[in-house]
Amino acid sequence: MTDALIALVALPLTAALLALLLPRIATALVIFSGLAITASAIALLYGVNTAGALHYELGGWTAGLGIALRADGLSAILLLMIALVMFAASVYASAYFGKASERAQFWPLWLLLWTALNALLLSGDLFNLYVTLELLGLSAVALAALSGKHAAVQAALRYLLVGLLGSMLFLVGVALLYAGYATLDLATLTQVVKPGPIAWSALTLMTFGLLLKTALFPLHFWLPPAHGSAPAPVSAVLSALVVKAAFYLVLRLWLDVFADIVTPTAANLLGVLGAGAVLWGSWQALRAERLKLLAAYSTVAQLGYLFLFFPLLLALPPGPARDVATGGLVMLALTHGFAKAGLFLAIGIVQQRSGHDNIQELGGMVQRLPLTTFAIALAGVALIGLPPSGTFLGKWQLISAAIATGQWLWVAVTAIGSLLAAAYIFRILGHAFGNQPYPHQAVAVAREEWPALLLTLTATLVLGLAGAHVWTLLENGS
Amino acid sequence: MLTTQWLYALSGCLLLALGLRSALLHPALLQRILAINVMGSGVFMLLIAIAYRGPGMPPDPIPHALVLTGIVVAVSATALALALARRLTREQPHD
Numbered sequence: 146m147t148d149a150l151i152a153l154v155a156l157p158l159t160a161a162l163l164a165l166l167l168p169r170i171a172t173a174l175v176i177f178s179g180l181a182i183t184a185s186a187i188a189l190l191y192g193v194n195t196a197g198a199l200h201y202e203l204g205g206w207t208a209g210l211g212i213a214l215r216a217d218g219l220s221a222i223l224l225l226m227i228a229l230v231m232f233a234a235s236v237y238a239s240a241y242f243g244k245a246s247e248r249a250q251f252w253p254l255w256l257l258l259w260t261a262l263n264a265l266l267l268s269g270d271l272f273n274l275y276v277t278l279e280l281l282g283l284s285a286v287a288l289a290a291l292s293g294k295h296a297a298v299q300a301a302l303r304y305l306l307v308g309l310l311g312s313m314l315f316l317v318g319v320a321l322l323y324a325g326y327a328t329l330d331l332a333t334l335t336q337v338v339k340p341g342p343i344a345w346s347a348l349t350l351m352t353f354g355l356l357l358k359t360a361l362f363p364l365h366f367w368l369p370p371a372h373g374s375a376p377a378p379v380s381a382v383l384s385a386l387v388v389k390a391a392f393y394l395v396l397r398l399w400l401d402v403f404a405d406i407v408t409p410t411a412a413n414l415l416g417v418l419g420a421g422a423v424l425w426g427s428w429q430a431l432r433a434e435r436l437k438l439l440a441a442y443s444t445v446a447q448l449g450y451l452f453l454f455f456p457l458l459l460a461l462p463p464g465p466a467r468d469v470a471t472g473g474l475v476m477l478a479l480t481h482g483f484a485k486a487g488l489f490l491a492i493g494i495v496q497q498r499s500g501h502d503n504i505q506e507l508g509g510m511v512q513r514l515p516l517t518t519f520a521i522a523l524a525g526v527a528l529i530g531l532p533p534s535g536t537f538l539g540k541w542q543l544i545s546a547a548i549a550t551g552q553w554l555w556v557a558v559t560a561i562g563s564l565l566a567a568a569y570i571f572r573i574l575g576h577a578f579g580n581q582p583y584p585h586q587a588v589a590v591a592r593e594e595w596p597a598l599l600l601t602l603t604a605t606l607v608l609g610l611a612g613a614h615v616w617t618l619l620e621n622g623s
Numbered sequence: 624m625l626t627t628q629w630l631y632a633l634s635g636c637l638l639l640a641l642g643l644r645s646a647l648l649h650p651a652l653l654q655r656i657l658a659i660n661v662m663g664s665g666v667f668m669l670l671i672a673i674a675y676r677g678p679g680m681p682p683d684p685i686p687h688a689l690v691l692t693g694i695v696v697a698v699s700a701t702a703l704a705l706a707l708a709r710r711l712t713r714e715q716p717h718d
Contacts, residue, residue: 210685272689272692276692279696279700283700283703286707287703290707295711298707298710298711298714301707302704302707302711305700305703305707306646306655306656309700309704310643310646310659310662313659313662313666316693317639317669319689320666320669320686320689323673323685323686323689324673329685
């Protein structure tokens with residue numbers, strides 16, 4: 146099973162180098178390595194489910210000197226989501242980028258991003274996490290700037306500077322922890338870390354750096370322009386996966402490594418920022434004039450829900466009740482990943498066929514692009530949180546935990562956020578069903594429509610109906 | 624030499640604070656890129672100070688390895704930032 150751990154990093158990295166050297170066969174290379182990575186992610190999930198958390202030391206060097214790869218239930222589930230979303234977006238991108246020269250620039254960076262995501266989720270020590278964060282940031286910025294348009298380059302540069310600032314703060318936290326405890330290994334740190342100025346300042350610095358990267362309100366200012374001006378497949382993975390990688394690290398630090406250090410007050414602060422994100426992000430999404438900006442602001446809002454869980458998890462005693470709520474959090478993150486990726490891919494089709502993505506001018510879209518409109522509607526079901534989507538299960542756990550711990554404020558925030566989400570989704574659909582004759586000749590390509598459709602179907606049906614497995618996997622894989 | 628170690632650590636913190644201040648306050652692109660590099664040097668100084676283990680003892684190799692990796696990352700990130708910035712200014716010569 147440790148082969149899967151190595152394959153998840155080695156496969157995309159090798160493919161990235163080969164795609165750079167052999168641009169002519171790069172598309173086939175991406176599809177084949179994508180299949181192999183997905184198979185490895187499934188094997189890893191199976192292994193973690195049967196044998197518990199996995200661990201491998203590269204080259205036999207023990208933790209401290211060498212690089213250790215680790216996977217537990219949480220990372221294995223997220224790795225499978227990354228593999229499926231990246232694979233679907235790869236198929237889409239092979240049709241989206243029409244020119245061979247565009248594809249030749251795109252594939253190496255794309256595979257490098259995939260490598261960074263996988264390596265980040267498998268890293269078990271703080272310095273490798275820093276390196277993978279930087280690798281992820283650099284490849285994401287380069288991809289966001291790919292169109293070369295002025296707005297895209299400007300947004301990408303701001304994205305880069307914010308990301309660098311975030312990782313610098315993270316690195317200071319790492320240095321402080323090493324000075325205090327002489328280890329970078331997460332598992333060792335979990336045992337030795339004690340409440341005190343070192344741990345508090347390290348946690349504050351690292352959390353602040355990561356919140357910048359995960360775009361938690363009010364640090365989200367860079368996200369809408371960067372996600373809104375990138376090519377469609379890039380926006381999809383930036384919104385669905387890249388911001389989640391930083392969130393995953395916050396989750397690891399707060400719930401595992403610093404579990405004895407975090408205070409309810411600090412968790413409440415994250416909750417308040419999350420509530421701000423839900424309300425502000427949803428409101429801005431409702432007012433957005435372009436589909437892509439709507440989707441980007443909706444990402445800001447959906448990330449807010451994830452942070453609402455922190456005060457709830459801290460108020461619940463460790464045990465079954467907390468595990469159930471954690472499952473709800475993972476479910477929300479998964480559903481958003483699939484739904485938002487599908488939504489951005491579908492928006493990309495609309496934008497390519499009609500040359501714009503103004504919501505006001507979508508009239509007649511349903512006649513010309515019925516499958517694409519269906520995918521947008523399905524993504525909407527998941528973003529609002531209607532049953533049978535996975536979001537419904539996640540929000541259900543959020544609300545039950547809030548009621549069980551008497552924190553009614555979060556219930557109100559969730560209710561208002563869901564209503565606003567319904568409003569912005571129905572605003573798109575309202576225009577799409579308008580009966581103006583659609584002025585553009587729209588011929589949809591199956592390689593573009595099916596990935597969007599399958600991703601949104603996963604969010605609304607598969608995760609909702611087979612959701613119980615997520616909780617079992619988290620329990621078996623701990 | 625305890626004092627040398629503290630000199631490194633404190634000047635590292637000072638560089639970090641100066642860099643952070645400029646990165647947040649200066650709107651000019653080049654200044655921001657430089658400020659983030661100054662912050663990086665501050666962190667590296669801090670790590671070098673951490674590596675000191677006492678007179679006559681060899682320094683801890685792990686923080687040194689971190690500094691080396693950190694420099695590589697900082698150089699590549701700066702290169703990307705400068706390339707993007709040049710692209711922006713080339714397109715808008717009047718700015």
